[in-house]
Amino acid sequence: MKHSAQFKYLLKTGLPAIIISFALIFVTQAAFAQLTTHRSIIITPPTIEHTLNPGESAEGVLKITNNGSEELSFAAGIRDFIVEDTQGTPIILADDTLASKYSAASWLAVTPGTFTIPAGETKEINYYLQAPADATAGGHYAAAIYEPLGIIDVEGTGAGVNTQLGSLFYITIPGEVVENAEVLKFEIPGFSENPPVQAITEIKNLSGIHIRPSGTIIVRNMLGQESARSEITGKNIFPDRSIAYLNTLFEDSNFKFGRYTAELSLIYGQDNNLPLTATTSFIIFPWKVALGATLIVAIAVVIFFLLKRRKRASKEKSTTQTTPPVNS
Numbered sequence: 001m002k003h004s005a006q007f008k009y010l011l012k013t014g015l016p017a018i019i020i021s022f023a024l025i026f027v028t029q030a031a032f033a034q035l036t037t038h039r040s041i042i043i044t045p046p047t048i049e050h051t052l053n054p055g056e057s058a059e060g061v062l063k064i065t066n067n068g069s070e071e072l073s074f075a076a077g078i079r080d081f082i083v084e085d086t087q088g089t090p091i092i093l094a095d096d097t098l099a100s101k102y103s104a105a106s107w108l109a110v111t112p113g114t115f116t117i118p119a120g121e122t123k124e125i126n127y128y129l130q131a132p133a134d135a136t137a138g139g140h141y142a143a144a145i146y147e148p149l150g151i152i153d154v155e156g157t158g159a160g161v162n163t164q165l166g167s168l169f170y171i172t173i174p175g176e177v178v179e180n181a182e183v184l185k186f187e188i189p190g191f192s193e194n195p196p197v198q199a200i201t202e203i204k205n206l207s208g209i210h211i212r213p214s215g216t217i218i219v220r221n222m223l224g225q226e227s228a229r230s231e232i233t234g235k236n237i238f239p240d241r242s243i244a245y246l247n248t249l250f251e252d253s254n255f256k257f258g259r260y261t262a263e264l265s266l267i268y269g270q271d272n273n274l275p276l277t278a279t280t281s282f283i284i285f286p287w288k289v290a291l292g293a294t295l296i297v298a299i300a301v302v303i304f305f306l307l308k309r310r311k312r313a314s315k316e317k318s319t320t321q322t323t324p325p326v327n328s
Contacts, residue, residue, distance in 0.1 A: 137175025
């Protein structure tokens with residue numbers, strides 16, 4: 001992975017040194033392997049979000065730990081990002097690509113711009129955030145990117161920002177923002193032989209700000225009794241994008257039978273008072289077990305009637321043999 005000269009290492013000279021602190025930083029872990037060398041980088045904290053009024057500023061510290069066996073050098077830069085898939089994967093954008101409505105790259109800076117971390121040590125990176133006086137209400141987004149200096153092979157899951165290590169920043173500017181969302185999908189297979197079953201939920205954010213829906217899926221049996229419950233939480237949904245959630249129901253059950261109704265109940269919004277609801281029904285029927293039991297019962301019934309018929313025939317034969325002949 002080659003160092004890109006296009007990244008900004010700091011905000012331009014003249015901008016305030018204190019900059020709006022709002023950062024959503026992944027607990028990121030990337031494993032790098034080259035020959036026998038072990039490379040592992042962890043970025044903390046996991047998530048930082050800030051709500052700032054226009055003109056306000058903030059600052060904070062990111063920690064990058066080198067758990068590998070040799071020192072590593074990095075260059076830091078700032079970019080805008082968006083999310084396009086339903087898994088919430090961030091995509092780092094080229095300069096001046098994201099619409100100004102959501103862009104926050106010019107609000108953010110990190111220092112130092114380049115740094116080296118010895119094996120087994122942690123480096124603190126300072127970030128500064130400054131919201132412009134004319135910042136519009138809603139969500140604004142940027143990413144601090146850390147690129148290795150030199151070429152390093154990448155192994156494992158990585159930190160997840162376009163093959164780069166990164167920290168995502170989510171900034172909320174208060175004000176009048178339209179908040180709206182919809183359930184695009186709430187599906188469970190209509191028929192399953194045995195538990196567990198998978199519920200797929202897809203939520204689309206129609207707001208001008210990111211949202212983080214949270215709530216539950218409650219499953220009820222034919223008598224209306226609660227049979228299972230699963231939580232949905234923890235994923236920011238970028239404006240005009242959707243996120244898919246996968247929940248496993250009846251994970252600890254070995255046997256279920258009958259028709260069930262699943263109820264989705266979520267809340268979202270800056271005051272967490274906007275509802276999202278949906279329902280779906282499904283059937284769990286262990287047909288192989290039922291077929292086996294039916295065959296066993298059928299065989300038992302056949303054997304019963306055969307034995308009964310044989311007993312009757314034997315009785316009739318015995319009666320015929322013991323009856324004396326009638327003299328005329």
